[in-house]
Amino acid sequence: MADERLQKLSVRAITAFVIVFSVWFVIAERDGLLRLLTWLLAGLADAPRALEALISYYATLPSEPLLLSAGVGGLAGGIVSHLIWRRAVRTGKRVPQRALGLALGIGVGMAGAQIAATATQHCTYRPEASAAETLLGVVLTALTAIAVLLPLWTLLLGRRRFEQAESGYFRSRGLGYILLLPTLLSLLIFLYYPSAQMFNMSLMARRFPIRTERFVCLGNYISLLNDVVYQNSLLTTFLITIFVVLGSMVTALGIAVLASQKVRGAALYRTLLIFPFALSPVVSAAVFQAMFREGGSGLINYLLDLTLGVQPGWLRDAMLARLVVVFAAIWNILGFNIIFYVAGLQNVPRDLQEAAAIDGANRVQRFFRIVLPMLAPYTFFLLVTNVTYAFYGIYGAIDMLTQGGPPIGAAGALGGATEMLIYKLYQDGFRPGAPIGSAAAQAVFLFTIVAGLTVLQFRTIERNITYGG
Amino acid sequence: MPIATINYLGETPVIRKRLLVLALASLLIIAALGAPTQAQEKIQINFVHIFGGQQDFRSQVVQGIADAFMAQNPNIVVNVSSTSTDYVELFNNALLAAEQGQAPHIVQVEDSLIQLAADSDVFHLIGDIATPEQLATLDDLLPTVRAYYTLNGKLVGMPWNASNPILYYNRTMFAAAGLDPDAPPKTFAEVLETCEKIMAQRETLKINACINFPITSWFAEQWLAMQNALFVNNDNGRSARATEALFTSPEMLRVAEFHKALKERGYFTYTGRANDYNGEGITFLSKRTAMTISSTAGLTLFMNFSKAQGFELGTAPLILPDERADNGVTVGGASVWVTKGHSEAETKAAVDFIFFLTNTENDMTWHKGTGYFPIRKSSVERLTAEGWFEQNQPFAIAVNQLVNSRGNIANAGFVVGASAELREALTKAFQSIVDGGETPEAALAAAKQAADRALAEYNAVVGN
Numbered sequence: 001m002a003d004e005r006l007q008k009l010s011v012r013a014i015t016a017f018v019i020v021f022s023v024w025f026v027i028a029e030r031d032g033l034l035r036l037l038t039w040l041l042a043g044l045a046d047a048p049r050a051l052e053a054l055i056s057y058y059a060t061l062p063s064e065p066l067l068l069s070a071g072v073g074g075l076a077g078g079i080v081s082h083l084i085w086r087r088a089v090r091t092g093k094r095v096p097q098r099a100l101g102l103a104l105g106i107g108v109g110m111a112g113a114q115i116a117a118t119a120t121q122h123c124t125y126r127p128e129a130s131a132a133e134t135l136l137g138v139v140l141t142a143l144t145a146i147a148v149l150l151p152l153w154t155l156l157l158g159r160r161r162f163e164q165a166e167s168g169y170f171r172s173r174g175l176g177y178i179l180l181l182p183t184l185l186s187l188l189i190f191l192y193y194p195s196a197q198m199f200n201m202s203l204m205a206r207r208f209p210i211r212t213e214r215f216v217c218l219g220n221y222i223s224l225l226n227d228v229v230y231q232n233s234l235l236t237t238f239l240i241t242i243f244v245v246l247g248s249m250v251t252a253l254g255i256a257v258l259a260s261q262k263v264r265g266a267a268l269y270r271t272l273l274i275f276p277f278a279l280s281p282v283v284s285a286a287v288f289q290a291m292f293r294e295g296g297s298g299l300i301n302y303l304l305d306l307t308l309g310v311q312p313g314w315l316r317d318a319m320l321a322r323l324v325v326v327f328a329a330i331w332n333i334l335g336f337n338i339i340f341y342v343a344g345l346q347n348v349p350r351d352l353q354e355a356a357a358i359d360g361a362n363r364v365q366r367f368f369r370i371v372l373p374m375l376a377p378y379t380f381f382l383l384v385t386n387v388t389y390a391f392y393g394i395y396g397a398i399d400m401l402t403q404g405g406p407p408i409g410a411a412g413a414l415g416g417a418t419e420m421l422i423y424k425l426y427q428d429g430f431r432p433g434a435p436i437g438s439a440a441a442q443a444v445f446l447f448t449i450v451a452g453l454t455v456l457q458f459r460t461i462e463r464n465i466t467y468g469g
Numbered sequence: 470m471p472i473a474t475i476n477y478l479g480e481t482p483v484i485r486k487r488l489l490v491l492a493l494a495s496l497l498i499i500a501a502l503g504a505p506t507q508a509q510e511k512i513q514i515n516f517v518h519i520f521g522g523q524q525d526f527r528s529q530v531v532q533g534i535a536d537a538f539m540a541q542n543p544n545i546v547v548n549v550s551s552t553s554t555d556y557v558e559l560f561n562n563a564l565l566a567a568e569q570g571q572a573p574h575i576v577q578v579e580d581s582l583i584q585l586a587a588d589s590d591v592f593h594l595i596g597d598i599a600t601p602e603q604l605a606t607l608d609d610l611l612p613t614v615r616a617y618y619t620l621n622g623k624l625v626g627m628p629w630n631a632s633n634p635i636l637y638y639n640r641t642m643f644a645a646a647g648l649d650p651d652a653p654p655k656t657f658a659e660v661l662e663t664c665e666k667i668m669a670q671r672e673t674l675k676i677n678a679c680i681n682f683p684i685t686s687w688f689a690e691q692w693l694a695m696q697n698a699l700f701v702n703n704d705n706g707r708s709a710r711a712t713e714a715l716f717t718s719p720e721m722l723r724v725a726e727f728h729k730a731l732k733e734r735g736y737f738t739y740t741g742r743a744n745d746y747n748g749e750g751i752t753f754l755s756k757r758t759a760m761t762i763s764s765t766a767g768l769t770l771f772m773n774f775s776k777a778q779g780f781e782l783g784t785a786p787l788i789l790p791d792e793r794a795d796n797g798v799t800v801g802g803a804s805v806w807v808t809k810g811h812s813e814a815e816t817k818a819a820v821d822f823i824f825f826l827t828n829t830e831n832d833m834t835w836h837k838g839t840g841y842f843p844i845r846k847s848s849v850e851r852l853t854a855e856g857w858f859e860q861n862q863p864f865a866i867a868v869n870q871l872v873n874s875r876g877n878i879a880n881a882g883f884v885v886g887a888s889a890e891l892r893e894a895l896t897k898a899f900q901s902i903v904d905g906g907e908t909p910e911a912a913l914a915a916a917k918q919a920a921d922r923a924l925a926e927y928n929a930v931v932g933n
Contacts, residue, residue: 207886207930209564209589214930293748294741296677296757311677315741316904403742405900410907411915412897431889432557433585433927 036189054118065125069117069141070110076142077109078102080149105149112148113141120203123217132225133218140218202440207433220441230442232408232415233424240326240420241390248330249382252337253375257367259338260345270342277335281396288328289400318417321402325418328397333389337382344378345371376465384457391422391450398423421446512818515548515573519559519803522551530838538825545818556582556803557889563808567591572808574819578626579803580617581888584706587625588886588931592806595823596623598816603824612876614844617800620707620884626804627823630835631842632766633798634688635867636788640781642759646670653760653785657727660760660788664736667759674759678738680731681752682762684899685744686892687801689724691787694880695794696720701891701924705883710928714891714920716898716913723790725902725909732903739903743896754778762787764801765867768840772863784863786870797874799882802841842868886931890923 026033058066085101123129124137202220206213224230259270276284291299292314301311314320348371356366372379398404404419404427405412425446429439516535520527528551535547553559556579563576578586586592596604607615607624614628640650646667654660664679682688693700698720701711715721731737738758740748746763753761754774763771768784775782787798805826807819825831832848835841837857843849849872852858858865874880885891898916901907 205926205930207927209561209585209591210886210931211590212931289742289748292741293751295681295738295749295752297740297748297752297755313741313904321741401742405743405897406741406904407897407901408905409901409915410898410905410911411894411901411913411919413915413919430557430561431893432560432582433887433889435926 040189057118057121061122064127065117065122068125069113069122072138072141073113073117073145074106074110076145077105077107077112077149080109080146081105081152084149084152105152108149108152109145112145115148116140116144119199120217121215123203123215129217130222132222136218136221198440198443202437202444204437206435206437208436210433213437216437220438221445224438224441224445229413229415229419230424233419233421236322236415236418237391237420237422240322240329240394240418241387243322243326244329244333244390244394245383245386247326248333248337248386249379251330252334252382253341255334256338256341256345260342270338273338274335276331277333277339279332281329281332281393282400284332285328285397285400288324288331288397292324292401315402316406318406318408321406321417325394325397325401328401329390329394332397333386333393337386340378340382341375344375348374380457380461380465383461384454387453387457388450391420391446394420395422395426399426421449510544512545512814513548514545514575514815514819514822515550516575516805516819516822517550517552517559517563517573518577519554519556520551521554525551527839530835533838534826534831534834535822537831538822541825542818542821545822547822560586564589564591567808567810570810572810574808574811574815575823576806576808577629577803578806580801580882581892583618583620583625583804584884584886584888586806587620590809592626592808593816594623594625595627595807595820596625598807598820599624599824600820603820606824606828609829609845609847611800611844611846611849611872613797613871613874613880614800616876616878616881618804619881626806627827628800628804628844629802629827630839631800631802631844631871632764633801633842633867633871634691634762634764634787635768635870636760636762636785637753637771638760638783638785639753639756639758639775640783642667642674642676642756642780643783645674646759650781650783653783654788655785656789656791657723658791660727661730661734661736663760664731664734668734668736675756676759677752677757679736679758680760680762681738681740681749681758683744683746683749684728684739684896684903686895688762688787689721689895689899690882691798692724692790692794693718693720694799694874694882695787695796696723696790697794697796697877697879699879700883701885704878705881706885707878707881710924710931711883711885712921712924712928714894714917714924716895716917716920717910720790721913722909725899725913727790728899729902729909737903743900750774756780765840765842765864766802768863768867782863784866786866796877797880798870799874799880800842800871836864840864842871885924885927887923887927891920894919894923 081102081104084105085098117125120137120140124133124140129137203215203217204213205216205219255273259266259273263269279287292301294301294311294313294315296302298314300314305311312320314324352370352374353366356370361369398418398420402416402418404416404423406417408414408417421442425439425442428434428442429436518528518531520531522528523532528549532549535549539545539547550573551559552562552573556577560576560578560582563573566572572591576592578592587594604624610628614631615624618624618626618628636653638653643650643653646669648663648666654663660680667674667676667679690700698718699705699715701715702713703709703711705711728737738752739745740752742748746767749761750763750767750771752758753763754771756778771782771784789795805823807816807823811819827844829845829847829851832843832845833852836843836848836852843852849868858868883891894916897919898907898912901915902909902912905912
């Protein structure tokens with residue numbers, strides 16, 4: 001059986017490669033790994049002390065903030081559990097006793113609320129907290145309580161259970177976990193731990209690199225919400241996002257349809273069309289900067305001056321500057337969208353179109369009634385990625401082209417015309433003497449907005465999409 | 470055969486055994502490599518700067534000086550590297566490394582970052598750790614240079630690379646416009662007069678505007694110093710922490726009015742991006758304007774490119790707000806600092822290297838090799854005696870401008886932890902005057918408000 005021998009050989013080759021790679025990796029990175037290990041061990045060794053501090057914190061905590069936070073968490077937990085219970089009953093699932101479920105929900109909610117409450121040192125429930133802080137604190141507490149209850153939701157309602165994976169399995173369970181360990185570790189060390197640290201930082205008034213810091217409760221969040229510059233930045237972000245997402249997806253679909261026609265050299269066209277995506281945002285923005293730069297050394301204004309005798313203030317006029325940023329962002333992500341639409345168009349069954357053609361549907365009708373709905377999964381995927389790109393990835397374009405400008409109001413008292421949230425965050429977080437507490441609060445807000453938008457898109461749009469055909 | 474039946478790893482005991490052997494072998498190798506090879510006898514010090522890798526000519530000059538130092542001190546190894554070509558990034562990198570206990574011994578720190586560096590508690594102050602003999606040589610520093618890096622009577626960082634803004638103009642274009650190329654404008658008023666004559670021939674000269682320069686806070690700081698006016702209160706932040714930005718002073722108003730006048734008469738243009746020194750250089754070198762203001766750090770580039778573009782370059786001292794504003798300029802550039810947390814021997818070696826780097830000999834080498842100013846009186850004297858400035862007129866203009874500056878509080882420059890925010894507020898004020906049609910008074914008042922808030926926030930966090 002040649003087949004079997006080949007398989008064994010390939011398994012051995014893969015195994016050998018993995019081992020050689022691991023050994024090489026460990027040797028090459030031994031200093032870093034050792035530091036990581038010491039750091040982890042130090043963290044573990046620190047655990048008893050942290051626990052002790054936690055216990056003494058709760059021992060000295062006045063009862064009022066504790067009761068209030070537990071009450072809010074319990075209320076949120078109770079309401080959510082009630083909703084889950086009702087829904088489970090409606091879908092005909094086997095459910096536990098209602099009272100038991102409620103009691104469990106309230107209990108978990110009360111305990112879950114303590115996660116946020118401990119992180120903020122119960123400051124929003126103390127008498128000296130401002131009204132806005134208290135309100136924001138209640139929202140935060142309720143959200144944490146609900147977040148803790150989410151696994152319960154999934155467990156009870158059993159939404160979308162995945163079938164056992166079909167290809168490949170491990171005979172021993174342990175090996176699977178061992179292989180997962182590097183991923184889990186890196187997620188924990190490089191994602192979850194820094195996120196928790198960042199939340200902690202957002203409660204502080206601190207200036208990098210000065211080490212002294214002062215606990216300010218939710219003060220950073222409140223002053224952001226009251227800051228007209230931040231409000232305008234939020235509006236600018238939504239405005240630019242809408243134009244970038246619509247513009248890039250419509251243009252990409254149009255180009256993809258054209259590029260999918262059977263013409264000579266179609267493959268060449270496609271390659272060239274996808275190429276802008278291979279450039280990093282900063283490089284592509286540098287190209288745009290060379291074109292739109294003012295003062296006489298920009299290409300576009302040179303040509304316009306030569307032919308029409310006008311020199312628009314591309315980067316100095318608020319509306320035009322936004323337009324240039326939108327163009328640069330669209331151009332950069334266009335290739336990415338085209339790849340997916342070209343692939344999607346190839347998967348639209350010909351027979352459906354032919355059948356429609358026989359039934360008398362014209363080209364336009366076929367496109368809107370058949371092709372577009374068949375592309376819906378691609379459109380949805382691109383919508384989510386493009387929104388994320390517009391929120392995060394646009395940074396390079398803004399930094400190269402406008403640096404958030406032109407300023408609105410005297411000395412930019414109302415912010416900048418292209419100062420999107422991500423750019424403002426970077427500016428506030430990484431300049432010398434940066435107010436990193438405020439920057440961390442901005443990062444939390446930004447994450448909340450993007451996560452909220454993504455959930456919204458999944459809940460409203462994704463439900464109406466049919467995958468496969 | 471479906472792939473599903475493959476059972477990766479652990480198929481036979483033989484493989485398991487081999488795995489075990491391999492794992493043990495690799496452990497041995499790691500142990501062997503991880504063991505300390507031999508006791509380090511040489512003192513290693515690390516020096517980080519912004520001048521890029523070996524392809525940058527400035528970086529080569531630094532390496533040359535380091536090599537000479539190592540030849541004199543065989544027991545010391547100086548590792549010169551450039552972890553970033555951006556001052557702020559280099560500074561942040563060094564401070565993050567310091568938090569991990571891996572700070573480079575010597576860090577190049579930009580002028581506006583000195584208050585932060587002093588507040589960060591990451592650095593030694595040079596005045597604290599240098600030997601008396603070394604400190605004695607500081608009297609040789611140019612007074613303005615020394616004043617800039619002195620806080621509370623103590624030298625905080627060793628000045629190293631110094632630069633200034635100067636006026637660059639197109640002599641060929643001046644001649645074509647019937648102006649005397651040897652009499653460039655000296656004051657704000659003269660710039661406006663010159664521009665009137667130049668713009669009258671806009672069509673024949675094929676220019677976009679008369680003058681361009683980066684919208685920036687740096688020039689405004691210079692123009693304030695020239696008028697003997699302060700940027701922030703409490704003696705420019707030198708006698709106590711500054712609490713107020715003096716942006717609404719008549720001196721600053723004059724600077725803002727200059728921006729407004731240039732813009733309103735159509736004499737001024739810029740790239741649309743603030744602090745865009747490269748972009749403004751391109752505009753001037755593409756013969757789209759007759760004059761520009763830029764740093765002496767770009768002098769060599771300007772000289773080379775103007776030749777390639779076929780016009781004769783003129784350089785002149787930075788224009789004055791008016792004839793009476795003769796207090797002189799402040800020094801821009803960077804200093805070198807020693808970080809804390811190293812052994813005594815390493816710290817001493819680092820300080821020795823810093824004083825070697827900035828001794829008269831190397832100061833001259835540095836100036837000739839890079840175009841940055843000499844920072845010592847003795848180097849200026851020796852360069853003059855050699856006839857260097859006669860052969861290199863543009864350098865002479867810039868150095869004279871600095872040598873002739875009076876060393877007082879106004880041109881010692883401002884020291885503030887939140888300097889980046891102050892500079893940004895002022896830059897936006899000028900932008901909103903030039904592009905947004907704001908009045909200078911309103912723009913400066915708004916900038917002052919933003920700057921004062923930043924000062925208050927910084928002081929509240931850091932304390933006094």
